[in-house]
Amino acid sequence: xxLLDLFSRSSRKALVHLPSGxxxxxxxxxxxxxTLPRSFPEQFALEIGKQVLTCFRGAERAHVQLSEIxxxxxxxxxxxxxxxxxAIVFLMPQVTSQSVKRT
Amino acid sequence: xxxxxxxxxxxxxxNMPKMDGLQVLSIVRRKHxxxxxxxxxxxxDEQFRTRAYAMGVDQYWIKxxxxxxxxxxxxxxxxxxxxxxxxxxxxxxSKSLVDIIQLECxxxxxxxxxxxxxLIEGKIWINHxxxxxxxxxxxxxxxxxxxxxxxxxxxxxxxPADETRERTIMDSYQGLLxxxxxxxxxxxxxxxxxxxxxxxxFALADISQWPGVEFAMAVRGRKARDYYxxxxxxxxGQWLEETxxxxxxxxxxxxxxxxxxxxxxxxxxxxxxxxxxxxQICIGFPANVPPEQLRDTFKKILEKWAC
Numbered sequence: 001x002x003l004l005d006l007f008s009r010s011s012r013k014a015l016v017h018l019p020s021g022x023x024x025x026x027x028x029x030x031x032x033x034x035t036l037p038r039s040f041p042e043q044f045a046l047e048i049g050k051q052v053l054t055c056f057r058g059a060e061r062a063h064v065q066l067s068e069i070x071x072x073x074x075x076x077x078x079x080x081x082x083x084x085x086x087a088i089v090f091l092m093p094q095v096t097s098q099s100v101k102r103t
Numbered sequence: 104x105x106x107x108x109x110x111x112x113x114x115x116x117x118n119m120p121k122m123d124g125l126q127v128l129s130i131v132r133r134k135h136x137x138x139x140x141x142x143x144x145x146x147x148d149e150q151f152r153t154r155a156y157a158m159g160v161d162q163y164w165i166k167x168x169x170x171x172x173x174x175x176x177x178x179x180x181x182x183x184x185x186x187x188x189x190x191x192x193x194x195x196x197s198k199s200l201v202d203i204i205q206l207e208c209x210x211x212x213x214x215x216x217x218x219x220x221x222l223i224e225g226k227i228w229i230n231h232x233x234x235x236x237x238x239x240x241x242x243x244x245x246x247x248x249x250x251x252x253x254x255x256x257x258x259x260x261x262x263p264a265d266e267t268r269e270r271t272i273m274d275s276y277q278g279l280l281x282x283x284x285x286x287x288x289x290x291x292x293x294x295x296x297x298x299x300x301x302x303x304x305f306a307l308a309d310i311s312q313w314p315g316v317e318f319a320m321a322v323r324g325r326k327a328r329d330y331y332x333x334x335x336x337x338x339x340g341q342w343l344e345e346t347x348x349x350x351x352x353x354x355x356x357x358x359x360x361x362x363x364x365x366x367x368x369x370x371x372x373x374x375x376x377x378x379x380x381x382x383q384i385c386i387g388f389p390a391n392v393p394p395e396q397l398r399d400t401f402k403k404i405l406e407k408w409a410c
Contacts, residue, residue: 014118014123015117015118015123015124015125015146015151016123016358017148017150017151018150018154018357018359044356044357047353047356047357048353048357051349051350051353054345054346054349055346055349055350055365055367058341058342058345058346059342059346059367059369061338061342062335062338062339062341062342063335063338063339064339064342064367064369064374065369065370065371066367066368066369066374067368067369067370068367068368068369069365069366069367069368070365070366070367071350071353071362071365072362072363072364072365072366073157073354073357073359073360073361073362073363074153074154074157074359074360074361074363075150075153075154075157075359075360076354076357076359076360093150093153094153095149095150095152095153
């Protein structure tokens with residue numbers, strides 16, 4: 001295996017494909033369960049979860065009661081539901097039809 | 104290399120050692136907004152194409168596999184570079200919309216200039232170097248053109264010309280730009296003094312009367328907060344600012360393009376938030392408003408706000 005590693009492309013940093021799937025977090029921001037593939041870096045899920053929990057807690061402090069948030073980016077939709085201080089988070093990559101650019 | 108020498112174009116693969124192509128695109132777009140970006144990759148994945156365009160690339164090419172495809176690719180690259188040599192434009196961030204329109208018209212081009220300011224879209228039709236039609240926020244012709252030019256920020260995309268589009272603007276492009284500049288100057292001169300009730304407050308008061316709208320808030324920096332129908336503007340304004348900032352940073356980190364909107368739902372109400380022209384907008388709706396209706400109303404509100 002060591003010999004094969006010499007010929008592999010292990011030095012390449014793989015592109016991160018955004019998966020469809022979900023994960024749950026506890027109130028401390030730890031991932032409890034996940035349907036995301038292992039290829040999806042845990043750090044990404046942790047960062048998403050951190051911002052989601054920050055949003056829910058900020059809303060609570062501002063006396064805005066929220067149980068669900070939907071965050072829409074150009075290429076990703078995130079839906080998060082509050083779960084007893086934690087959250088369940090759904091990732092939905094958005095794919096648009098090819099844009100034609102004249103230059 | 105880009106820091107050391109002035110380059111016009113960067114052709115980048117998505118799979119590379121040390122750093123992936125999306126990271127490269129993100130850094131180059133931020134540090135060198137004038138550089139044209141072309142992705143040339145073997146990655147046949149619509150998601151990466153979408154994300155690359157969301158990050159502002161000019162073109163996304165699958166690696167050519169035949170002489171014909173190589174020819175098309177080279178032609179496209181030469182076209183991009185020749186425009187640069189002819190003094191063409193570049194830069195969502197470095198050029199104003201007026202610059203772009205002038206450059207298109209001066210080069211006698213025909214194209215459809217699609218612009219967006221947050222969720223709001225505008226279109227300007229240019230045929231043989233003349234602006235022939237425009238539409239934005241429910242307006243058409245010259246009124247739409249002036250509305251688009253009033254946007255302070257946004258992005259644009261140049262699409263193939265639609266020569267069948269009926270001409271509604273008869274003025275020359277120079278006259279049109281002059282009229283629009285005058286209209287903008289007059290609007291700026293008529294802006295109320297700080298002592299008077301702000302224009303934004305008037306706009307929010309109007310928006311708050313829309314069917315289904317419970318409250319409205321706009322934040323521009325720490326001190327400039329306008330609101331209507333809201334009991335605790337301080338904490339809500341702070342939360343609004345932090346939330347939109349945090350999620351935009353998350354979008355940059357995940358390389359998924361611009362944050363378009365955030366919609367929150369609770370037992371008492373729903374809330375929609377977005378950043379538009381440097382302001383953070385937050386609108387409250389009843390809890391039972393259907394999602395489609397909320398998005399439709401929010402989009403119309405943003406269009407009005409962009410006015």
